[in-house]
Amino acid sequence: MQVHFIGLGEINMFNLAIALRKKGEKVTGSDAVFDESLNAIMYEQGLEYNETGWSSDKINDGLDAVVLGASVKKDNPELVKAQKLSLPIFSYPEFVFEQSKYKTRVVIAGSKEKSTVASMILHVLEYNNVVVDYALATPNGIHLSEENDFIVIKGGDGPSSVIDPTPQFHKYQPNIALLSDIELKEGDFETYAEQYSIFVDSIVKGGSITYNDEDAEVKKRVESSENPIRKFPYITPEYQEVDGEVFLDTPDGEMPLEISGETNLRNMAGAKWICQQMGVDEVEFYEAMATFQ
Structure with a gap:
């Protein structure tokens, strides 16, 4: 080409x-x-x-x-x-889709937390030697291959291009999606939030959405969707904080973590659902997350 x-x-x-x-x-x-x-x-x-x-x-x-x-x-x-x-003229998201239309597209969306969730997912996959493609808005943030089955995409909500104002994350048609949060400090919130409803409806039929059950707007947009997809809610997991250290309550006992704060722990809960759908079991996930900073 x-x-x-x-x-x-x-x-x-x-x-x-x-x-x-x-x-x-x-x-x-x-x-x-x-x-x-x-x-x-x-x-x-x-x-x-x-x-x-x-x-x-x-x-x-x-x-x-x-x-x-x-x-x-x-x-x-x-x-x-x-x-x-x-x-043939493509916007960035359209071309990423063209490069990944025969892969399982894992799209992470949300106003503020999508970057953190995507980083957690990729950390866990790398720790467990699961090789995937990815498309992130960071230096060296894109890897494309012919052989990998999955691609992890950070779904931005900005316009695709000057000739196509459609939000970028509407272009990816995810098989597996996560929605972390919906927040807008200025502007028309209803119009903004409606774009996330469209995102949920853009998920491939039979696919899945993992969503933050503690964000009222996220919960509303996902649970009102009639798209025939699986819906996996997540919440902040149980944890203990002792002398400034965080210990997550797991089936195998308390596990120390490098991260702290309810938002990060909630993000981790969402990342776990995604990683499990990509073939990483719970024990492997927690072992990897113990090293995430």
């Missing part, structure tokens, strides 16, 4: 381009500004880019796909030419 990224400097786009390059695809990209720290990585990975800035000359009918960054504007000359040539 030959794929061009308009907006390569965005963290999600850069991660995706690097992941594709590692798979052996031909990748080019452009942006108005590049962080200096990215230059060395682009050189090492063989990413092709010329001078900083936009140029319609970078777009041609030999491209198999154009991926459009979330901050790219409608009048971008590269976007305009791609549209004129009727090239």
